[in-house]
Amino acid sequence: MNFEAEKYSNGVNGSGKIPLENNDPANSTGLDQYEAPIISTTSTTATAKLYAILEAVGDRVEMHGNIGEQRDNWNKLLMNSINMITLTAATMAGVAAGGAAGAPLLALKLSSTLLFSAATGMSIIMNKIQPSQLAEEQRNATRLLKQLYSQIKNTLAVHDPTDTDVEDAMDRVLALDEAYPLPLLGKMIEKFPEEFEPAVWWPQANKSHSREHVKAEGNNGWSEDVEEEMRAVIEVIKRKDSEDYMRLGNLALKVNKILAVSGPLLTAIAAAGSAFVGHGSWAAIVAVTAGALASTVNTFEHGGQVGMVVEMYRNCAGFCILLEESIESTIQEKDLEEREDGEIS
Numbered sequence: 001m002n003f004e005a006e007k008y009s010n011g012v013n014g015s016g017k018i019p020l021e022n023n024d025p026a027n028s029t030g031l032d033q034y035e036a037p038i039i040s041t042t043s044t045t046a047t048a049k050l051y052a053i054l055e056a057v058g059d060r061v062e063m064h065g066n067i068g069e070q071r072d073n074w075n076k077l078l079m080n081s082i083n084m085i086t087l088t089a090a091t092m093a094g095v096a097a098g099g100a101a102g103a104p105l106l107a108l109k110l111s112s113t114l115l116f117s118a119a120t121g122m123s124i125i126m127n128k129i130q131p132s133q134l135a136e137e138q139r140n141a142t143r144l145l146k147q148l149y150s151q152i153k154n155t156l157a158v159h160d161p162t163d164t165d166v167e168d169a170m171d172r173v174l175a176l177d178e179a180y181p182l183p184l185l186g187k188m189i190e191k192f193p194e195e196f197e198p199a200v201w202w203p204q205a206n207k208s209h210s211r212e213h214v215k216a217e218g219n220n221g222w223s224e225d226v227e228e229e230m231r232a233v234i235e236v237i238k239r240k241d242s243e244d245y246m247r248l249g250n251l252a253l254k255v256n257k258i259l260a261v262s263g264p265l266l267t268a269i270a271a272a273g274s275a276f277v278g279h280g281s282w283a284a285i286v287a288v289t290a291g292a293l294a295s296t297v298n299t300f301e302h303g304g305q306v307g308m309v310v311e312m313y314r315n316c317a318g319f320c321i322l323l324e325e326s327i328e329s330t331i332q333e334k335d336l337e338e339r340e341d342g343e344i345s
Contacts, residue, residue, distance in 0.1 A: 068138030
């Protein structure tokens with residue numbers, strides 16, 4: 001961020017103006033194109049810094065959008081590949097049990113066992129990273145970054161930015177980077193935590209406001225009645241929406257855990273069964289049945305995108321928490337003029 005701000009600050013021409021290039025990488029992702037204005041050197045460096053952050057946010061919108069499409073393709077391709085391998089191995093095990101002998105029997109058994117083993121390894125990896133959940137994370141990140149992009153543009157259009165605006169925008173970008181990381185290794189969000197946790201993509205407030213009651217006549221649209229209405233909204237969110245999303249999120253997480261263990265376990269059982277084909281009818285029955293069940297479980301988990309459902313509930317629960325914190329911080333602000341207009345809140 002800093003080197004981009006320096007680029008803007010040092011690019012002064014002979015007229016004392018700083019021309020900003022209109023290189024908006026986010027246009028291809030549906031963001032509105034903006035005309036970069038000429039910034040006077042008499043302005044504070046906050047404007048240049050905020051434009052640098054705006055450009056970085058546009059870059060992130062494009063990156064998260066592209067990565068989201070890639071990981072959605074992972075989900076489709078890996079699911080179809082694992083199902084094809086599993087069903088092919090089950091077919092080979094059935095054919096081997098149908099009367100093959102000698103070298104053909106050995107070839108079919110070996111091929112079936114190897115394919116089931118490969119499907120087991122691929123299932124473990126796929127269930128560990130949950131591509132459908134990864135794709136949903138990137139879709140959420142893209143949506144939230146687009147919102148931030150629009151808010152920064154509005155700030156630049158409405159008034160001259162201050163250092164506080166720059167710090168707020170930077171904190172929000174960093175919070176989004178932490179909530180929705182791009183790398184898989186080392187920074188990937190844990191897909192199977194012990195407890196379901198809502199997503200948190202906003203910076204945590206460091207300051208607390210002293211509590212003051214508002215006079216009955218109101219100020220800036222606020223009154224005691226309005227405050228009580230806001231508190232009632234918080235209670236409704238906590239009692240109904242938050243509890244529902246947490247309950248459903250926990251349920252989806254438990255279902256996903258069961259499916260993530262069942263798929264590789266069934267293919268491993270099928271691999272063991274296929275290795276004993278020709279030593280009794282039970283081996284072929286185990287191999288074919290377990291293979292068919294594994295394909296069904298894999299399709300239900302990844303075709304049904306259970307991981308995406310878990311991430312959806314994480315996002316919804318996080319939104320409820322954000323709404324609660326926003327209302328609470330507003331009604332705890334002692335300076336009524338600093339609050340949002342109570343009539344439109």
